[in-house]
Amino acid sequence: MPFRETFWNIPHWAEIGQYILGLLTILVFAYGVFRRVKRWRMGQPEKRFDQIGKRLWSVLVDAFGQARTAQDAYAGIMHLTIFWGMVALFIGTALATVDWDVTHLFFGFQFLINGAYILYELILDIFGVLLLVGLGMAVYRRYFIRPPRLQPATAWQNALAQNVDRDDAYALVMLTLITLSGYFVEGLRIAVSKPEWSPWSPVGNALASWFIVTGDPTNRTLHLTLWTIHILVAFILIASIPFTKLFHILAAPLNIFFRSMQPAGTLIPARNDDQVGVKEWRDFTWKQLLDFEACVRCGRCQDACPAFASGASLSPRNFIISLKTHLWDTSSGHRLHGDVISSKELWACTSCRACVQVCPIFVDHLASIVDMRRYLVNEGEIDALLQKTLANLGRYGNSFGQSERLRVKWTQPIQAVIKDARKEAVEYLWFVGDYASYHVMFSDITRKTAQVFQKADLDFGILYDAERNTGNDVRRVGEEGLYESLVEKNAAVMSKCKYNTIVTTDPHTYNTLKNEYPANGNNHPVLHYTELLDQLIAAGKLQINKKLNYKVTYHDPCYLGRYNGIYDAPRRIIRALGCELTEMPRHGDRAFCCGAGGGKIWMEEQPEVKERPAESRVREAAGIPGVSTLVTTCPKDLVMFCDAVKTAGLEGKILVKDLIELVDEAM
Amino acid sequence: MNVVALFKLVPDLVEELEIDQSGTALNTDFLRLIINELDDHAIEQAILLKERSGARMTVIGSDAEGADDVLYTAVAKGADQLIKLMGDPNAVINNHAMARATAIVLKELQPDLILTGVQAHNDLDGSIGPLVAEYLGMPYVGYVSGVNVQNGRIVVRKEYPGGLIAEMEVDLPAVVGIQSAEQPPRYVTVNKVRQAMKTAAIEERPLPALDVSGGAAIRRMFKPESATRAKMIEGSTEEVTARLLDIFKEIGAL
Incomplete structure (x- = not known):
């Protein structure tokens, strides 16, 4: 009958010693964890105990399932095999211990017998192999492929870089040692005791035959030595978890939770x-x-x-x-x-x-x-350009340092009057935003937006000179007080207006209105203009008279895509216009930023910059064969990309357009 | 040491300026005031002096829209005392009158050093610094871009055209016209200014009676008129030079 003799060839003193060592390990481990937690608790309070169900689900998907880890194929396979290999072997070891020293010792029965035991041996052997494959991949990647993202930065002090390197190597060495020594112990045990069910441990069995061929198969001292090494490595590994990189086994799921x-x-x-x-x-x-x-x-x-x-x-x-x-x-x-x-x-x-x-x-x-x-x-430690911009935002409510009255200068050539939302009720309150209102490159595009809205018979109005910068990027620069004062000014005007829905041109405006103004009393739905046009097209309220047939690519603005998950609406519009859309290599949630956000567009360029993000992006777009136009849906993108096309010498090779220009052309 | 920074509010050129019906003044309907940029530098220089030498710092300006903001911003930067002179804000365009009135207030304060912007874009009758110095009987140095206190005197850096810089010692008390502070005026967060509003007090003092004598009387205020009197002289260097000489002779300059 197949069964598990867990402490074969292990003298009683070693078995007892193992438990004493285990206890010590737990103490060191507990101290290590306590030390870490104590340090975290020295930080400021923050409430993170809401929505427990959602949090547990995220732990299941992202910690155990490692959904994000798996998005990178090589690293994903590498990490999942190591993770599940170790989990399986840990459970296996625990089961064997319980089987022998709990149920067998105290209750006189074993559960690792017959078919269950054979399955147990087979599964553990397979997971051991997976673990070794993962470790091999990790060693190959870290020490042979050497991807830049794993290299220490030159800016670090050498001591720090060395610590980091040692810590990385330690985890790999220990995991490899524990797996190999485990296999060798199994192989020697099988070589001596030759159980008839040994083919179910294919790796152990193969090692056993090798031992039989190469040396004394009855070498019990070697077995005991290897067993001791295996046990020591295992306990050292566990005890060192809270002191090394391995701590992520605990900290990562906690961080996800x-x-x-x-x-x-x-x-x-x-x-x-x-x-x-x-x-x-x-x-x-x-x-x-x-x-x-x-x-x-x-x-x-x-x-x-x-x-x-x-x-x-x-x-x-x-x-x-x-x-x-x-x-x-x-x-x-x-x-x-x-x-x-x-x-x-x-x-x-x-x-x-x-x-x-x-x-x-x-x-x-x-x-x-x-x-x-x-x-x-x-502390006032900001560059001169940013300081001027913040002062402008504080004084004039826009980053351009222009009079409020010029905010609606773009409306002057428009025949039909745009409703003043402060004076009459409208269905849509159009929050135009600074760049779309003031920037010379955008005033024509903003007029086209108004025309498209008018042709779609949209009941909309604007706040005229009462609109202020919404403060999205002011907040991300770190000027919270200025952000609050901008919110107060906007909220004061908006609270007096009658409207159902807010629609915005600028994704930055959209983001803060949608996600941060609710805390300041806005409970109206907020739409980006692409969402609105997408709805209008679906409802047949926006007539597209002309198929454009352009070959285009689309840049996802950060604050529309990654921040708010709006990826499909602009793409549906592009297709509805009859354009052929080819994606850039970096698209969707991997779209490459134009470099303007978080207040960067208000700062001086750092001298270290070799290739500005916007240039990298327009090169990426221009590199797609046959694509003539880079379409975007963010005024800051347009300004950045148009400039980058010039500085990258791509004029005539790629056009930069806001999606609304194409919509206007097709109507 | 007592340091006083004087500031005035001037029309913000972000808004288009219009002349009112009288033809002698700006239309105040759309007029928006902003601190004279060089006065902002004077305040910054005073703050720097305070930080370096532990001076007591007072900021003084006339009552006008936006004056409170300037004063609270100054206290958020580190000023100790805020004084607002209450009176007819339209009088500020006459620097002779303003200087006389301010001098009366300044005498009471007994300052060791008075800093103000070296000029403002609406100075119609000369800049205010030398006038204040005259009425207080103090020395004046203008176009200064750095002030240091040394052994009870100050050492100022004065800029001359053509890149020349002079360092000179000045006995105190003195008036200094600031061209630029040693560093650009610092940024203070809206939050700091708001806190200053809660804690700081603005001392309101009456603006002494204004005596406008010596100042400019405005006969007509008008926007620069475009004209087509300029003529371009074309040709080689010799031809242009010969033509120029002819012209100088024609108008009697040679």
Whole structure:
């Protein structure tokens, strides 16, 4: 009868010793975890215990299912095989122990017998192989392929980079040791005891035959030695979890559980009453500290980051690693601002959210960047251009520093009068936004938007000179007080207007109106103009008279796509116009930011920048054979891309158009 | 040390300026006021002095729309005392009158150093700094881009055309016309200004009686008129030079 003799050839002292060692391991492990949790609790409070059901579901899908990890094929297979291999072997070891030292010892029965035992052996052997495959892939990738995103940054102090390297190697060495020693112990046991069911452990059996051929198959001392190594490695591995990279086994699921359940476009307000932001690490919330601790340095954020790609000093990966190191660095006297994180890094961020979107464990880099920016703004450490813009926004309510009365200058050539939503009730309140109102390149396009609305018999109006910048990017720059004052001014006017739905031209405007104004009393639905046109086309209210037949590609604006999940509406419109749409390599939630967001469009270019994100993007578009037009749905994109087409020398090769121009042309 | 920064509010050129029906003044319907940029630099320089030398800093301006914002912003940056002179804001275009009135207030404060912008775009009768210095009997240095306190005196950096810079010692008390502060005026967050509004007090003092003598009387105010009197002289260098000499002779300049 097949059964499990778990402690074959193991003397009684070793078996007892194992349990004492196990107890010690648990103590060290518990201390390590306690030490970490204590540190997190030194951060600021933050409420993350709502929506427990949703949180547990996310842990199931994203921690156990590793949905995001799997989006990168190589890394996904690598990690899933290691993860499930270790899970299976851990459960297997636990089962064997219970089978032998609990049920057999105390109750006189075993459950790992007959078919169950044979299945058990087979499954564990297979998972062991999977684990080795995963580890092999990891070693090959880290030490032979050497992708840039796994390399230490040159900016790091060498000591830090070495620690990180050692930590990475440690995890791989230990996991490999534990798997190989386990197989060898099994092989030697089979070589000596030769159970008839041994073919069900194919790897162990193969090793057994090898032992029989090469040496003394009855070498019980070798077996005991290997068993001891296996046990020691296993206990050291478990005890070291809270002190090494392996801690992500616990921290990653926790970080996923406690992730923000708010819409992506809702920024957490400045916490302290005086809104000074994060000056020292203890000003971060416990959840932000958990973010830093859970990171495994996989570098996907760095690969996705437009600032990093452009050559600017920011790598979201290094940002998090530096913060994590700083958290435990009690002796160097480094200051968070300046020594650990430079203001250049903080100002390089375009708030495009690509890093947050790809992070397998839902680290929110952006929340921490904005919190640190708040401190810089409070200290007045901002560049001259940004300072001028913020002053303009405070004084005139627009980033252009122009009179409010010029906000509606674009309407002058229009024959039909656009309703003043302050004076009469309208169905749609059109929030035009700064760029669409003031920028010289956009006034014609904004007129076309009005024409399209009028041709569709839309009952709409605007706020005329009472509209103010909504503050989306002001908030992400870190000027919370200015953001609040802009909200107050807009909310005061809007509360006096009668309308059903808000429609916006600008995705940035759209984002804050939809996700952040509700906290300030707006409970009207908010639509981006592409959503509205998509609805009108579906309802047959927008007549398309001309098929355009252009070959186009479409750029997803960050604040429309990644922030708000609007990917399909603009594409449906493009197809409805008769255009042929070819996607760029980076599209949808992987779309590459134009570089304007988060207030970047109001800042001076950093001298380190080699290729501006907008140039990279127009080159990407121009590189698609046959595509003549890059279509976008964000005024800032249009301004950035038109400029980039000139600086990249692509004039005549690719046109940049707002989707509304094509709609207008087709009507 | 007592440092006083003087500021005035000037028409914001973001709005188009219009002349009123009298033809001697701006139409105030759409007029919007903003701090004179160089006065903002004077405030910044005063804050820097306070930070470096622990001076007590007072900001003084006339009552007008936006004056409170300027004062609260100044206190958010670090000013100690805010004074608003209550009176007829239309009088501010006469710097002789303003300087005399301000001098009366300044005497009471007994400042060691008075900083103000070296000029403003609506100075019709000269800049206010030298006038204040005259009525207080103090020395004046203008076009200054840096002030330091040393042994009870100040050392100022004065800019001259052509890139020349002079450093000079000035006895206190003195009046200094600021061309630019050592660093651009700093940014203060809206939140800091709002907190200043809650905690700081603006001291309102009556603007002493205005004596406009010595100032400019406005006969006519008008926008620059376009004319077509310019003539382009074309040709080689010799031809152009010869033609120029002829013209100079024609108008009697040679």
